[in-house]
Amino acid sequence: xxxxxxxxxxxxxxxxxxxxxxxxxxxxxxxxxxxxxxxxxxxxxxxxxxxxxxxxxxxxxxxxxxxxxxxxxxxxxxxxxxxxxxxxxxxxxxxxxxxxxxxxxxxxxxxxxxxxxxxxxxxxxxxxxxxxxxxxxxxxxxxxxxxxxxxxxxxxxxxxxxxxxxxxxxxxxxxxxxxxxxxxxxxxxxxxxxxxxxxxxxxxxxxxxxxxxxxxxxxxxxxxxxxxxxxxxxxxxxxxxxxxxxxxxxxxxxxxxxxxxxxxxxxxxxxxxxxxxxx
Amino acid sequence: xxxxxxxxxxxxxxxxxxxxxxxxxxxxxxxxxxxxxxxxxxxxxxxxxxxxxxxxxxxxxxxxxxxxxxxxxxxxxxxxxxxxxxxxxxxxxxxxxxxxxxxxxxxxxxxxxxxxxxxxxxxxxxxxxxxxxxxxxxxxxxxxxxxxxxxxxxxxxxxxxxxxxxxxxxxxxxxxxxxxxxxxxxxxxxxxxxxxxxxxxxxxxxxxxxxxxxxxxxxxxxxxxxxxxxxxxxxxxxxxxxxxxxxxxxxxxxxxxxxxxxxxxxxxxxxxxxxxxxx
Numbered sequence: 001x002x003x004x005x006x007x008x009x010x011x012x013x014x015x016x017x018x019x020x021x022x023x024x025x026x027x028x029x030x031x032x033x034x035x036x037x038x039x040x041x042x043x044x045x046x047x048x049x050x051x052x053x054x055x056x057x058x059x060x061x062x063x064x065x066x067x068x069x070x071x072x073x074x075x076x077x078x079x080x081x082x083x084x085x086x087x088x089x090x091x092x093x094x095x096x097x098x099x100x101x102x103x104x105x106x107x108x109x110x111x112x113x114x115x116x117x118x119x120x121x122x123x124x125x126x127x128x129x130x131x132x133x134x135x136x137x138x139x140x141x142x143x144x145x146x147x148x149x150x151x152x153x154x155x156x157x158x159x160x161x162x163x164x165x166x167x168x169x170x171x172x173x174x175x176x177x178x179x180x181x182x183x184x185x186x187x188x189x190x191x192x193x194x195x196x197x198x199x200x201x202x203x204x205x206x207x208x209x210x211x212x213x214x215x216x217x218x219x220x221x222x223x224x225x226x227x228x229x230x231x232x233x234x235x236x237x238x239x240x241x242x243x244x245x246x247x248x249x250x251x252x253x254x255x256x257x258x259x260x261x262x263x264x265x266x267x268x269x270x271x272x273x274x275x276x277x278x279x
Numbered sequence: 280x281x282x283x284x285x286x287x288x289x290x291x292x293x294x295x296x297x298x299x300x301x302x303x304x305x306x307x308x309x310x311x312x313x314x315x316x317x318x319x320x321x322x323x324x325x326x327x328x329x330x331x332x333x334x335x336x337x338x339x340x341x342x343x344x345x346x347x348x349x350x351x352x353x354x355x356x357x358x359x360x361x362x363x364x365x366x367x368x369x370x371x372x373x374x375x376x377x378x379x380x381x382x383x384x385x386x387x388x389x390x391x392x393x394x395x396x397x398x399x400x401x402x403x404x405x406x407x408x409x410x411x412x413x414x415x416x417x418x419x420x421x422x423x424x425x426x427x428x429x430x431x432x433x434x435x436x437x438x439x440x441x442x443x444x445x446x447x448x449x450x451x452x453x454x455x456x457x458x459x460x461x462x463x464x465x466x467x468x469x470x471x472x473x474x475x476x477x478x479x480x481x482x483x484x485x486x487x488x489x490x491x492x493x494x495x496x497x498x499x500x501x502x503x504x505x506x507x508x509x510x511x512x513x514x515x516x517x518x519x520x521x522x523x524x525x526x527x528x529x530x531x532x533x534x535x536x537x538x539x540x541x542x543x544x545x546x547x548x549x550x551x552x553x554x555x556x557x558x
Binding site (some may be wrong): 048051115161174175 | 356
């Protein structure tokens with residue numbers, strides 16, 4: 001009897017981690033999960049057919065997120081990572097109430113990472129307009145500590161710049177200066193990169209903020225938090241071999257493959273096409 | 280009997296012009312229509328819930344365009360303007376075959392405008408990656424004349440810059456230089472602004488291209504072509520009073536109102552919310 005239970009538990013542990021994002025940005029989170037949990041199977045869904053989530057209303061983001069979760073559940077995942085700041089801030093609470101599967105977003109791990117790093121308790125947050133307007137990072141930070149100075153700034157052009165490979169160009173530096181100069185003056189010691197695309201712009205952001213400001217990469221923090229959650233829930237895979245990775249999108253799989261390989265720095269195999277509106 | 284026929288014809292002429300776009304960009308076309316045809320009623324639909332169309336596959340753009348047309352037909356329009364370069368290049372032929380209502384896209388008028396302006400027969404085209412990849416302007420230009428030199432260039436960051444109001448900033452000039460320097464070297468005498476957002480960036484584009492290069496604004500040309508088509512089809516409104524304008528979107532009406540007023544340079548009244556997936 002005991003061996004049957006442990007076999008069932010083992011089968012459950014061997015299920016994949018499900019990761020979803022509005023498109024390609026969540027691959028920065030997937031990349032860190034691959035690095036930290038190399039033996040885990042991962043199913044990634046990028047909602048490229050309805051990208052971006054940032055400008056959509058909360059109702060629409062909730063409906064989309066629910067469909068994304070339905071697809072991942074059909075894939076038989078054991079755990080879900082919402083690798084999208086917009087969905088994490090607008091829909092995570094909603095889908096957590098509906099589904100009986102453990103989930104994690106990118107906001108709470110990012111906030112925790114900042115709390116661990118700050119000394120002066122002066123924390124900056126940058127993200128898309130939607131994420132900044134939602135005050136999601138502020139709320140998450142204040143859950144950890146009441147005595148913080150939080151300065152937020154939307155950097156809407158960063159996503160387009162990252163996707164176009166505008167990383168080292170002088171124009172990117174000028175735009176980053178426009179966005180960050182005020183934050184720099186506020187003497188923060190920690191800055192949360194509150195958008196999955198922003199890790200690609202770490203270098204220009206760091207060079208403007210200076211070496212005294214610690215950058216918190218939500219993707220790294222989310223991978224760490226995923227590992228911790230899997231251990232706590234006794235869901236860590238016992239496999240000794242490299243995990244399998246599956247990728248699905250709701251439109252333009254070839255384009256996802258091409259840009260995705262740049263994001264991941266490694267090959268992506270076949271990319272499946274999903275009719276997400278039917279979920 | 281005659282008076283009844285002419286009354287029916289008059290009723291038909293008094294119907295609105297339907298205009299649709301993937302979101303807000305088509306307002307540059309609507310603005311020119313308002314200017315040139317002030318007595319016409321206009322119904323504008325911006326598909327903000329599924330914006331942008333640029334990165335989507337042709338199949339998806341066709342499906343979306345069909346739903347957009349269904350909505351406008353329900354509004355009882357007499358003529359449809361596809362004020363979106365992506366939908367014009369990927370879906371116009373398809374929806375023209377399906378529906379029995381006269382339609383116009385932005386590509387053919389833009390191409391015609393360039394043909395009228397060029398002397399050296401060296402024409403440049405700039406647009407989103409999707410529009411440039413579709414070769415839609417090349418095909419339309421070659422329909423007018425076989426002996427042309429056409430040089431195309433995708434300027435993917437221009438849409439984000441225009442929407443963020445990055446018009447006069449040095450960063451915009453640097454990015455425009457990156458995109459346009461090669462075009463300038465090719466000695467074109469005419470440049471088609473093949474994206475509905477680009478008229479907002481006319482100034483930085485013109486200052487890099489120099490005064491010898493004539494810019495063709497697809498929005499202006501499309502309004503002119505609409506007027507000509509209405510005259511040819513005997514559909515011009517006989518009303519002597521200012522036309523009514525109605526605006527509908529598929530998500531975030533408040534945001535559309537706010538940014539839309541900047542695009543139009545005038546007030547937008549109520550913005551209706553449409554469940555476009557049900558069309």
